[in-house]
Amino acid sequence: MADPPVTISEHEVESLLQYSELTTRLEKALGKFSRGEVVQPVRTTVPLQKHNGFLGLMPTYIEHDGVLCTKLVCFYKREDGSTLPSTRATVVLLDPEYGSVKAVMDGEVITGMRTAAVSAISAKLLMRPEAEVLAILGTGKQALSHYNVFTEMFSFKEVRVWSRTKDRAEKFMHSVTGPVTPCVSVEEAVKGADVIVTVTRCTEPVLFGQWVKPGAHVAAVGACRPNWRELDDVLMKEAVVYTDSRQGATTESGDVILSGAEVFAELGDVINGTKPAHREKTTVFKSLGMGVEDAVSAELVFDQWKAKNSQP
Ligand SMILES: NC(=O)C1=CN([C@@H]2O[C@H](COP(=O)(O)OP(=O)(O)OC[C@H]3O[C@@H](n4cnc5c(N)ncnc54)[C@H](O)[C@@H]3O)[C@@H](O)[C@H]2O)C=CC1
Ligand SMILES: O=C([O-])C1=[NH+]CCC1
Incomplete structure (x- = not known):
């Protein structure tokens, strides 16, 4: 019987993610992706015409590491001066064998940090x-x-x-x-x-x-x-x-x-x-x-969350 999914808030994600470890994992993930070791279709986008935006679905499976994940991200073309957010994201981590959800976590911090860390990797290389x-x-x-x-x-x-x-x-x-x-x-x-x-x-x-x-x-x-x-x-x-x-x-x-x-x-x-x-x-x-960037970030958050919340 699978454990019920845990919910990890924006504040908790922020306290669990650090750039040093995240950047190392992302660099490895980018390499795996380009070696064809990641199942990651191009993002599916559903237009939200009335709201000038899109819902993006970003599923990813890294078989070797047993990581199955999807991000749901809404992003918008906001009018100048709008105070509404231009992206909102949630990340869902699943068990690939049982198909059960392991964790549902905030995707704001993950999207902010993993995108910036990948840009920093590009700068390091180029x-x-x-x-x-x-x-x-x-x-x-x-x-x-x-x-x-x-x-x-x-x-x-x-x-x-x-x-x-x-x-x-x-x-x-x-x-x-x-x-x-x-x-x-x-x-x-x-x-x-x-x-x-x-x-x-x-x-x-x-x-x-x-x-x-x-x-x-x-x-x-x-x-x-x-x-x-x-x-x-x-x-x-x-x-x-x-x-x-x-x-x-x-x-x-x-x-x-x-x-x-x-x-x-x-x-x-x-x-x-x-x-x-x-x-x-x-x-x-x-x-x-890319979904693989969210997947390795979410796995890192989940690992840290389990370490913090496990009984002594
Ligand atoms: N490549 C990736 O992985 C990701 C890309 N994005 C994209 O990155 C961009 C920035 O995202 P956030 O910082 O979250 O958005 P934000 O809304 O927090 O910031 C957007 C910035 O663009 C400025 N801006 C808006 N319209 C402009 C215009 N016509 N000309 C010049 N500046 C303008 C705003 O004043 C603001 O400084 C968005 O296009 C978003 O879709 C977001 C997440 C991941
Ligand atoms: O990868 C991502 O999360 C996004 N790319 C464009 C908008 C959101």
């Missing part, structure tokens, strides 16, 4: 070793998680942040502990930057190739629909393009599909040593988000 300036475009949830993991993993001399209003960039600056330079234009934020993170909700290009320093690394996280963009054609065509999933990117990424840019490799190919990391060139990591 940025120039002498990188000094990080620019973050956007000041929402992903901007904060990216700021946290990038400043934990690397030692940038300057971190710049851009938002469409100066107020938001300054509010972001006051919400973090380290130094941040708020910028009034994208051009000002990215000029000379070695690493650029785009974490906006925009559906038209916001980052233009003419402003990007040759050899810079761009982690592009927003624009997860086939007709949404964050990057322009110039950047997409000049850069060597890496993705989390080639199949996901060619199905879901407007930046890839509409620019006609070629996907050079998955991050997992670089981790596995089957494709090179072109650090000397301008690189784009187009992130769409």
